[in-house]
Amino acid sequence: MNQNIFNSFPVLETSNLILRKIEPKDAKDLFSFLTDPAVSQYMTNAPYENIVQVQRSINGMQQFFESKQKIRWGIAKKADDKIIGHCGYFSFDEINLIGEINYCLSRENWGQGIMTEAIMEIVRFGFEKINLNRVEAKTIPENIASLQVLEKAGFRQEGLLREGLLKNGIFHNLYIYSILKKDI
Ligand SMILES: CC(C)(COP(=O)(O)OP(=O)(O)OC[C@H]1O[C@@H](n2cnc3c(N)ncnc32)[C@H](O)[C@@H]1OP(=O)(O)O)[C@@H](O)C(=O)NCCC(=O)NCCS
Numbered sequence: 001m002n003q004n005i006f007n008s009f010p011v012l013e014t015s016n017l018i019l020r021k022i023e024p025k026d027a028k029d030l031f032s033f034l035t036d037p038a039v040s041q042y043m044t045n046a047p048y049e050n051i052v053q054v055q056r057s058i059n060g061m062q063q064f065f066e067s068k069q070k071i072r073w074g075i076a077k078k079a080d081d082k083i084i085g086h087c088g089y090f091s092f093d094e095i096n097l098i099g100e101i102n103y104c105l106s107r108e109n110w111g112q113g114i115m116t117e118a119i120m121e122i123v124r125f126g127f128e129k130i131n132l133n134r135v136e137a138k139t140i141p142e143n144i145a146s147l148q149v150l151e152k153a154g155f156r157q158e159g160l161l162r163e164g165l166l167k168n169g170i171f172h173n174l175y176i177y178s179i180l181k182k183d184i
Pocket residue numbers: 038039040042043102103104105106109110111112113114115116117138139140143144145146148149
């Protein structure tokens with residue numbers, strides 16, 4: 001795994017999007033969609049209750065980046081640079097060159113292909129720059145939009161992790177998806 005990517009935050013660009021570092025000034029924009037129950041219902045972390053928690057999370061992600069453990073990009077349209085979602089690698093298996101992604105997008109931006117575009121770019125970055133061999137994603141079977149995004153981005157469903165997630169006191173099954181360097 002190429003640790004050099006953590007030397008300075010890698011800004012990525014697609015046809016329509018900028019994937020950039022999330023700054024403290026973005027807290028209000030993040031708060032507006034992270035507290036939307038439609039967005040948080042399938043996310044594994046507990047929903048945010050106030051803006052201070054979001055600010056802490058931004059600082060926490062900065063520390064994870066500096067300690068070379070995780071990377072999260074803020075997603076903005078090129079037109080206005082406002083953060084409308086995020087995506088990134090929240091864990092790495094350095095021995096086996098595997099990264100696991102997660103992602104979310106504000107509701108008013110759903111269904112325009114934005115997350116497919118963002119995920120394809122971070123997967124490309126994962127293979128070409130981080131030197132990963134495999135990128136994984138896990139998702140609750142009921143989260144149809146997430147399954148669709150992964151399939152459109154070229155991931156393959158590998159199986160069901162039975163009761164792989166405990167959320168709000170309830171166990172949920174998870175589908176596991178992957179894409180390999182040789183797949184693209
Ligand atoms: C999952 C999510 C990121 C998708 O983002 P998006 O930018 O809307 O995704 P895209 O537009 O690239 O693709 C979504 C696809 O799912 C389809 N879709 C969306 N909701 C659907 C539904 N309820 N049933 C069937 N298809 C659905 C869309 O039609 C689209 O497919 P198409 O391009 O073939 O029409 C977004 O819905 C989200 O943030 N959800 C909440 C957070 C979350 O669940 N994150 C993932 C946790 S693992």
